[in-house]
Amino acid sequence: MSNQIEVKIDGKKLTPEKFIEAAKSFFDLIEGVSKNITNEPIKWGVQLDKGSAIIRAIDLNPTEASRRTTAAICKGVRSLRSGIRTIPPGFSKTEVSAARRLAAIIDGGDVKTVSIKNGGAPEDFIQSVVSTADAILSGEATTAFGSVEGIIDSMSVKHGFCCSIQDATYKREITCYFQKDDVAKEAKKGFEKRVMASGLIRYAREGHPTSISVNSIRIFPEESELPTIEEIQALFK
Numbered sequence: 001m002s003n004q005i006e007v008k009i010d011g012k013k014l015t016p017e018k019f020i021e022a023a024k025s026f027f028d029l030i031e032g033v034s035k036n037i038t039n040e041p042i043k044w045g046v047q048l049d050k051g052s053a054i055i056r057a058i059d060l061n062p063t064e065a066s067r068r069t070t071a072a073i074c075k076g077v078r079s080l081r082s083g084i085r086t087i088p089p090g091f092s093k094t095e096v097s098a099a100r101r102l103a104a105i106i107d108g109g110d111v112k113t114v115s116i117k118n119g120g121a122p123e124d125f126i127q128s129v130v131s132t133a134d135a136i137l138s139g140e141a142t143t144a145f146g147s148v149e150g151i152i153d154s155m156s157v158k159h160g161f162c163c164s165i166q167d168a169t170y171k172r173e174i175t176c177y178f179q180k181d182d183v184a185k186e187a188k189k190g191f192e193k194r195v196m197a198s199g200l201i202r203y204a205r206e207g208h209p210t211s212i213s214v215n216s217i218r219i220f221p222e223e224s225e226l227p228t229i230e231e232i233q234a235l236f237k
Contacts, residue, residue, distance in 0.1 A: 011053075036092060
């Protein structure tokens with residue numbers, strides 16, 4: 001992870017209007033994700049590379065919060081590129097819209113590519129980002145297969161067994177439903193423990209998961225059950 005992130009615009013003829021639109025969308029994305037994932041204030045500085053269309057945002061007082069922000073932005077762009085029609089962690093519809101505007105600048109002529117990176121390999125904005133963002137912003141694709149992680153903090157048998165996972169990423173409760181008795185039995189063992197539930201996830205129009213039909217569940221070991229550094233080192237002697 002890095003405490004700086006940059007956007008690069010490559011084209012034969014970049015108009016002032018498109019440059020300003022790119023800069024505004026870039027900082028809307030940074031400031032929005034920053035506020036979504038941390039309460040810590042981040043003082044971003046701006047740097048322009050001489051002779052090129054590169055805009056760089058740098059945390060003037062490097063913190064873990066800025067590193068988390070830049071990592072979330074790059075992962076979010078990667079998710080939009082892949083066609084996953086759910087709001088990426090750390091994003092809201094506002095940041096999805098900002099990413100869409102960056103992708104929409106590409107016209108194949110005057111602007112050939114737009115990419116973003118935080119020290120690693122650049123993430124290119126491609127046409128699929130526009131179509132994926134449009135689907136998210138219009139509320140399409142409210143279900144998808146995937147996994148959620150968190151702590152099982154409540155259980156109920158009122159209308160058949162179900163439980164709730166407190167999700168650390170979205171800070172929300174996700175209701176878990178079970179079709180298989182053996183999976184439900186495993187979930188009961190995971191009460192007040194951190195688990196990963198996999199299955200068909202239903203999302204709200206805003207993009208966050210609300211419930212999951214669980215096909216499998218994995219209980220993570222307690223910290224006290226994990227091997228010590230000395231025990232791990234002993235395995236390689």
